[in-house]
Amino acid sequence: MYNILNYYIVKTVISSTTTVFLVLLSLSSVIKLIDELRKIGEGNHSFFDVIIYMILSLPKDFELFFPIATLLGGLLGLCMLEVHNEFIAMQISGFSRLQITLSVIKASVPVLLCSIISNEWIVPNSEKIMCMYRNQSQHDASLLSIKIKNLWFIDKNDFVCVENVIAYNELLGVKLYNFNEERKLKKICYIERAVFVDKVWHLINVNELDISQKTSVVNKNIPHSKWNAELTPYRLSMMITHPNFLSISKLYHCAKYFNRIGQNSKYYQVIFWKKILSPISGSVMTIMALAFTFGPLYKKKIGIRLFVGSIAGFLFYILNQIFGILSAIHSVSPIIGSISPSIIFLVISVIIMRIYS
Structure with a gap:
């Protein structure tokens, strides 16, 4: 019964x-x-x-x-x-x-x-x-070539601004502000293009401005260099997606990543x-x-x-x-x-x- x-x-x-x-x-x-x-x-x-x-x-x-x-x-x-x-x-x-x-x-x-x-x-x-x-x-498809504009994030001692995100593994117009341990600005890099290949970001046409010296400013033009950042295409895909659209597992990994790099993940x-x-x-x-x-x-x-x-x-x-x-x-x-x-x-x-x- x-x-x-x-x-x-x-x-x-x-x-x-x-x-x-x-x-x-x-x-x-x-x-x-x-x-x-x-x-x-x-x-x-x-x-x-x-x-x-x-x-x-x-x-x-x-x-x-x-x-x-x-x-x-x-x-x-x-x-x-x-x-x-x-x-x-x-x-x-x-x-x-x-x-x-x-x-x-x-x-x-x-x-x-x-x-x-x-x-x-x-x-x-x-x-x-x-x-x-x-x-x-x-x-039109031509209007979709640039998905995200003016993306800001922190990576280790660097404050990074990306003007255009073409794809998860390709960035255009990257501005990298490097700070020392005392939180004083040391370098400013203007990067024309960044491509993620073989687990590292390859930087193309880098204009580096070194202001670490008090008496002089050093300006360098570097055709190609590498950037060992914690940011990966997978993490970038989570950052540019609204949190409400992320799965539970991706929300966990994204919050964990933000905590590690010192950003607010509340x-x-x-x-x-x-x-x-x-x-x-x-x-x-x-x-x-x-x-x-x-x-x-x-x-x-x-x-x-x-x-x-x-x-x-x-x-x-x-x-x-x-x-x-x-x-x-x-x-x-x-x-x-x-x-x-x-x-x-x-x-x-x-x-x-x-x-x-």
């Missing part, structure tokens, strides 16, 4: 959560369709390109709607069980609230696994393909922990759905439940963004900033359940 009731709860909650996800993704796609239709005619942008763009943006929407969809899906599924007096039948059969809670949490496991897979593999690749495809459809750490802890946020939203069902929303209409759940999900999203920004700006641990909204909502859920138990 327990296995049958457990299977029934899991099936109902998964079905309702899937329905909510489809509704939210459909609404988001319709809004994007209306917005993208205005851009038809720009370059080679056609209706087919709009459809491709919408399909590629679905994984990102799944990540965005994940907390609120698990909350609304849980509320909808539990409401369906309550309307048909399933809870009464379960309690008569000896099914306690704790067992119902565990069954609902089990139902959220497939969704949580989908979230992990999406954050690591699907979202980063779909966003990358979407950006490349959109640029190619809206602009923002990357915040996004890293948000993606790592996204399954926890989904579980908390599921528990909140249970708290609402057994608490203040008991015997309420479906519309009221979904309305309250939408407000709670929106508040969770706002708090998640605020805590993330605050932890990136101030000296707060990224883990604390990422998990604080989940802890707050979990505490609220537990208090509600204790009050109405």
Whole structure:
């Protein structure tokens, strides 16, 4: 009997959560369709390109709607069980609230696994393909030869400015400011072109200005030299990609690299922990759905439940963004900033359940 009731709860909650996800993704796609239709005619942008763009943006929407969809899906599924007096039948059969809670949490496991897979593999690749495809459809290929301009970073004792990033292994217009251990400017190098070959950067047409001597300035023109920098094409690809589009593993390596070279990596750490802890946020939203069902929303209409759940999900999203920004700006641990909204909502859920138990 327990296995049958457990299977029934899991099936109902998964079905309702899937329905909510489809509704939210459909609404988001319709809004994007209306917005993208205005851009038809720009370059080679056609209706087919709009459809491709919408399909590629679905994984990102799944990540965005994940907390609120698990909350609304849980509320909808539990409401369906309550309307048909399933809870009464379960309690008569000896099914306690704790067992119902565990069954609902089990139902959220497939969704949580989908979230992990999406954050690591699907979202980063779909966003990358979407950006490349959109640029190619809206602009001429000649306009895409230069992807990134005026990129600044630190490499050991060097401050580096790259005017144009042609490819991950080719840079144009590199300015290298070399400092000594006392943080005094020692050399300035103007490099026409840098190409990464055989694990080292080959510099072409280097104009070196040596100002380390107090009494004189030495200017050298070097046709070719080598630069043993920590920067590699792989790390460069992570630096010029928005953190939200990076996978969990790449966020970890990028933050580790920034820490080693002395750059601030707080923002990357915040996004890293948000993606790592996204399954926890989904579980908390599921528990909140249970708290609402057994608490203040008991015997309420479906519309009221979904309305309250939408407000709670929106508040969770706002708090998640605020805590993330605050932890990136101030000296707060990224883990604390990422998990604080989940802890707050979990505490609220537990208090509600204790009050109405």
